[in-house]
Amino acid sequence: MKLANKIILALSCALLFCSCLGDLNTTPMNETDFTSENAYQNESSYLNALAYINGYYMLVGQTDPGENDLGFSDSGQSEFFRQWINLNEMSCDALKCVWGDSYLSELQNNSWSSTNDACVAVYTRAVKAIALVNEFLLQTEDDKIRSRGQEKILQTIAGYRAEARFHRAMFFYILMDEFGNPPFPMPENIGGDNPEQIQRADLFKWLEEELLDLVSDESAMPEKGAVPYPRPTKGSCWALLSRMYLNAEVYTGTARWEDCKKASKKVIDMGYKIHTPYADLFRQDNSESGAAEEEFIFAVAYDRVSTQSWGGSTTFNSASLNEDANKAIGAEFGFSKVNAENWAGYHVPAAYVEYFNLQEVEWNNSSNTFGYNRQTSDQRAFFTNLGCTETFSPSSQATGWLCWKWHGLNHDGSYAHDESTAGNWKLSSTDMPVFRLAEMYLNYAEADARMNNGTVTDGLAKGYVKELRERAGVSASTPAIITTDWFLEERAREFMWEGHRRVDLIRFGKFTSSDFPWAYKGGIENGSAQLSDHLKIYPLISSDLSVNKNLKQNPGYEQSK
Known part of the structure; x- marks a missing residue:
């Protein structure tokens, strides 16, 4: 079992702190839950509390994964990470769905409102997570540690506090990226007044200062390797800064390319x-x-x-193949299926798959499971068009490409889903990346191109691109002159369904442009739509607007309160 998850097993007696943020209160869910009054008498509870914060990206409640604390009828749809990916991929050209749920249709038709379930899940869980961190920071101040007679763990707690602050920064970053001008709850709002609203550029400034403090020499934030994977370290902080600086012009109106290169290089030099x-x-x-x-x-x-x-990797394992494709791909590896289940929902439009330059593409050829030559194609391509028509339709399972980037195999080719394991064999154990080294490589290289009239000149940047392209088996097709525009396609290949696409398209000026169509953009089948610029951020959710009068709806959504 994963070391970090041994810690999270403590969630059976986890802390769910009381806090007051309008209708986003987090309260003990049963009589046996700890509260802030008694939680920290046991020194091990501090790590349990940190584990709960760390687990908030993927956990939906304190007991069964089928029961959630947001009141969603489908608990998987209430999960933060699943819906965060949906906001960033299904609103664009990379991910489409045929299930017909209204919130999914709204995302892929770019017609969402302030009650969209994906928006509600991401916004609510982000604000709740921030409340958990704020309560943790209040309960771990030096004076409170001393008052409990626990002076000997002050240094340890300092590291925990730094990790918690990273998580708070991560959730604030997501609110800034997705919702623009969110509420800004701080520890003083716990049990007090509703938080004020913060403007996007001001939140960027706060995040930058917070993260730079966490990576300073004086910080207790763990160095790389000082805590078990996947807990955050200074590398995580620099990676978030790298992403922020890459998109700084989107967030603040001022480009920060040189800072992006510096932050990326900090991570690159850490030994990943x-x-x-x-x-x-x-x-x-x-x-x-x-x-x-x-x-x-x-x-x-x-x-x-x-x-x-x-949610998470279970969704991407299960939702992406129909029964026939699941069996056919499984047979390619000597198994009856490649995924535990086949929900037959997620699809990839053909225009997006074209970025991978697949070799020898065929349609409706039952003798070719994949529909192309996998051996000679980009090794980042995991597709099948078995039994599908080329043009995606939201009303048909047999449409467009299917993707099995996430699947049920281990690295040695064995099948991971042991059906003799009662109750959980259908769930996935694949960790989902938030930041990985490949992003730092491409952030560095793109920033260099933008600093040099649209062309990569830095030898290190060229080397980073070469390394990624060699891993993908396509180094021979790398252009001799790498331009800024090339990175949009390369990032589509490298980071498919990892949550990058929306902000990448916005940064490149493509998200709302009629010159960049995709299937069902703006609800139009051929996607030749000009979207309103207000869609570059999502609306604040209506339930929070109704209870926090400090908040003003984002422009363009005023009628959706």
């Missing part, structure tokens, strides 16, 4: 590695095999035993 083969990054045992620990700078750790969830 580009793991080969690429496929191992998304296998069921990606943490046990060493693939994730080598390349992932921060990740959400899933485990079918200790961090059970119907």
Whole structure:
């Protein structure tokens, strides 16, 4: 079992702190829950509390993964990480769904409102997570530690506090990226007044200062390797800064390319590695095999035993294939199926798959499971068009490409889903990356191109691109002159369904442009739509607006309160 998840097993007696943030209160869910009054009499409870914060990316409640604390009828759809990916991929050209749920249709037609379930899940869980961190910071101040007679653990607690602050920064970053001008709850709001609203540029400034403090020499934030994977370290902080600086012009109106290069290089120099083969990054045992620990700078750790969830990698394993494709791909590897289940929902439009330059593409050829030559194609491509028509339709399972980037195999080719394991064999144990070294490589290189009239000139940047392209088996097709525009396509290949696409398209000026169509953009089948610029951020959710009068809805959504 994963070491970090042994800690999270403590969730059976985890802390769920009382806090007051309008209708986003977090309160003990049963009589046996700890409260802030008695939680910290046992020194081990501090680590349990940190584990709960760390687990909030993927856990939906305190007991069964089928029961959630947001009141969603489908608990898997209430999970933060699943819906965060949906907001960033299904609103664009990379991910489509045929299930017909109204919130999914709204995402892929770019017609969402302030009650969209994905928006509600991401916003609510982010604000709740921030409240958990704020309460943790209040309860771990030096004076309170001393008052409990626990002076000997002050240094340890300082490290825990730094990790908690990173998580708070991560959730604030997501609110800034997705919702623009969110509420800004701080510890003083616990049990007090509703938080004020913060503007996007001001939140960027606060995040930058917070993260730079966490990476300073005086900080107690753990160095790389000082805490077990996948807990955050200074590398995680620099990686978040790298992503922020890459998109700083989107967030603040001012480009920060040089800062992006510097932050990326800080991470690169820490000793992370580009793991080969690429496929191992998304296998069921990606943490046990060493693939994730080598390349992932921060990740959400899933485990079918200790961090059970119907979201995250379980969704991407199960939702992406129909029964025929599941069986056919499984047979290619000597198994009856490649995934534990086949929900037959997620699809990839053909135009997106074209970025991978697949070789010898065929449609409706039952003798070719994949529909192309996998051996000679980009090794980041995990597709099948078995039994599908080329043009995606939201009303048909047999449409467009299917993807099996996440699947049920271990790195040695064995099948991970043991059906004799009662109750949890259908769930996935694949860790999901939030930041990985490949992103730092491409952030560095793109920033260099933008600093040099749209062309990569830095020898290190060229080397980073070469290393990634060699891993993908396509180094021979790398352009001699690497331009800024090339990075949008390369990032589509490298980071498919990892949550990058929306902000990448916004940064490149493509998200709302009619010159960049995709299937059902704006609800139009051929996607030749000009979207309103207000769609570059999501609306604040209506339930929070109704209870916190300090909040003003984002422009363009005023009628959706």
